[in-house]
Amino acid sequence: MLHVAVCGAGAFGRNHIRIYRDLEQQGAAASLAVPVRLAAIVESDPSRSQALHQELNVPVFTSIEDLLEARAQGQIIVDAVSVCVPTSQHAAVAAPLLEAGIDVLIEKPIAATREEAAALVALAAKNQRIVQVGHLERFNPAVAAMQDCLNGPMFFEAHRLSVFTPRALDVDVVLDLMIHDLDIVLSLAKSPVRDLHAVGLPILSGKVDIANVRVEFESGCVANFTASRVSTERVRKLRFFQPHQYVSIDYARQDLLVIDVSAAATGAAAGAPSTPAIPGLPAGLALQKPKVEPGEPLRLEIISFLESVSTRQTPRVSAEDGQAALDLALTINEAIAEHARRAGLDRFASPAIFRN
Template sequence: MSKPIRVAVIGAGAFGKNHARVYSELHRETQAGTLPQGTPGVELVGIVDSDTARAAQIAATHETRAYASIRELLAHGGADAVSIAVPTKFHRNVAREALEAGFDVLIEKPLAATLEEADEIIDLAAEHRRIAQVGHLERFNPAVRATIPLITKPMFFEIHRLSLFGPRALDVDVVLDLMIHDIDIILSFVAGEVVEVRAVGLPVLSQKVDIASVRLQFANGCIANLTASRVSTERVRKLRFFQPNQYVSIDYARQDVLVFTVNKMAQHTPNDGGLPQMPDVMPSKPPVVPEEPLRSEILSFLQAVQTRETPVVSLEDGRRALAVALEIQKAIEEHAERAHLDALTK
């Protein structure tokens, strides 16, 4: 058996805690010999955060060491791979230091704060020949994975992602916090580029946009309507799309897929009123094996680290989603100016 992959988590906030938990679980499974066959072994070697008290608390929970910096981690033996779960504005600098230290990296979404920073990370990963993956979690949702074989030509999306307000991820707006998940999924489902963006958004409980409604049009004619809110009274995470002869509904939270397919081959006779009958619509539910998306994401990353193959969600994928998200932000700003919303929200 190959040696376990030594991993560390950089950032001890809400996202970092979850990464540490999953790595710790995989560490224990490695020690117990209960990992699924073919899964790389894992050793959780540390938690890195400038808030040393917070890092120490999480490290103690998972029986590993706390470090105040990547430099300190390196001084005590380093790691093979790291999860970067710091605020978005620090992604570029932390990724640069990690890549230059020789670590493979899993970077939480969004990839960076700007396209220039994203390009720098892409160039650094190529220069240092490191595996680098972006944490677009919903790619690893079992319901999304079960939907991929069904895709033919999606032409219309209706997506809602609503969450309760909380203190996490307030360094970015709702587009980069929540909507970017669905942007990435749409881009992975639809062939072609986004050619038009219309959007409106408002800050409600924070200083940044907390609720947004967006309409994307693709070069092939596909339309996607997205709503994201982090000030809702309920939690909703649903994606629906229509393609020729088929309607598909995904519930991210329930990890459930429902498909309605029109049977064009069915024979129909007029009803008693002389009107044609409705075509046969066949409902079905593809099999979905429940699994925590973060665990699947991390296992996929570790597999790429072991095989040195391109990750499922590449840096280029992360950049593409970021580019669309930034276009949406621009459209929201332009709408706010046209509607004179600045004076109303001050």
Template sequence: MPEITRLAVVGAGAFGRNHLRVYRELEAAGQPVVLAAVVDGNPAVLAQACAQYGVPGFASVEELLATGLRLTAASVCVPTVHHASTAVLLLEAGLDVLIEKPIAATREQADEILAVAARHGRIVQVGHLERFNPAVGAARAHLNRPMFFESHRLSVFTPRSLDVDVVLDLMIHDLDIVLSFVDSPVREVRAVGLPVLSPTVDIANVRLEFENGCIANFTASRVSTERVRKLRFFQPHQYLSLDFARQDLLMIDVTAAAGLTAEQLTALVEKHSKPEAPGEPKHPTAGLSMRKIPVEPGEPLKLELESFLNAVTTRTTPVVDGHAGRRALALALDITEAIAAHTRRTGL
């Protein structure tokens, strides 16, 4: 029998409520996990969470730890500015932690978290949710030296997460994924962004160049009229289009046309001129075959928390460990600094 993980959720706001829900669902399904406590500084929010999930509630991490309640791990779902102080208290108390993205507000705070975790032999996972999107896993299986990325992550405006700019709020998801896809350091960052409805940057466009020559363009907005979550990338003889919201992955393959004789190419044209079978997409250009890659649907948060619990139980490195979270944060902050420099230069 695997050891039961006893968990606390710190922060019962928008993110924390979902962690509470999924942990309780996993517990009810017989997973070796017990939702043991919730922490929130807002009395009304705390009372609601305690009533809904039937767990003891505490106004602070210090209050929780003072009770001596037996705990194994915790989800840190407080505002970004409190990530480091909260995580350090939990790590020093001997708990493994899952920290919602970004790992911290600064590079120095991220380094402190990593140092404390190493000193106490604790696990740190960072909540880069989209890493667990089934479409991302399907795309990873088809990676072959990607050389160009185009990312769009657009949302309608909400008052959530206004403690950070759109780069740390939304774009960081795609930064983390592209960093995990491209095994090369970033060589150059160019960025522009503007505040629209909040005091921080609400819309941003970024161009990255990696040392291996790969180029990645990112657009993120939290003041859009529509919700878009897409990543497209090109690699030798292939183009892949990933829709995070629909958990779809489309591949356009040009290898079928490479090196063909005129007669073979003519036959290929004729083949693509015929009506396709029901449910099979067809590219309008001859020589380009288009197919949907099978994706097993799943809730990314559930997959993320299951992965965290597995890392805690087996004492293995998480899929998105603290170092990956620190890398994504550092790049996001580089972009924020590039936006500030562009603003000063242009007087926007």
């Protein structure tokens, strides 16, 4: 049996707790190689920790140090931990867990700085621990279904828009939202970044709330990213072009659309009749809707983490993957800051009343 804990019981942490408890109660029906048990929670807020203890009847500790002390004394067993604290605390929480020989699932981004990320990667290697980074969209069923369609993508368009909430304001929109798409595109482009241009503005917080980035890879692949947390609508889409194909993913709807151009060309050459597959689509283009098995991405992510812990196999989103996504995100933030200095964008800074 794997004994797991959750550190941080805010919005993200509560979902981790819910899924671990659900997998525990499902037992063999959860289709896990090894059963799981929610063994403990770490939550520094006294009222929240007391409520969790009463609700779930599991030990709740106010600090990671207390959790590790109880484990050292044999009071609890902990094999793996979900780290769901604010980004600024990721390294401080994950490092002692790794030193203690505990595997960790760290919510994205892996850390707040390059130095912290490098230290966590080194600790994982030194202690032979599993580190999975919570880049949730890798586990989106539409992304899983897309894998069979890949054929050398060369142009990406990613849009991630959200309405403003006071959540995650310890980081900017690049580290909060755009990093999901950065991770996906890095995993698909499989090429070093050659150049990038970025612009971003603070709107309602003291950090950048809306950003647009153009990234060029050494392979010649180009990607455009737009992220906003001050939108009036919610959009989570990725589109890309590859030889003879256009692929569109709607993360929220878990929907995948493929338009095949080569099939149209073949049909035209053979004299086959062609009609528009959908309104507005030129005659001869072939439309496909690959089957997508619906599922909750976080549940799939946690199950994948538990399988890596039990089999000791490299996670689908490794510490090195998280490190690469963070490095690109921080490079983008540096480019945004440089552009703001050149363009004199201080006048767009949010009023002091909105600053953290």
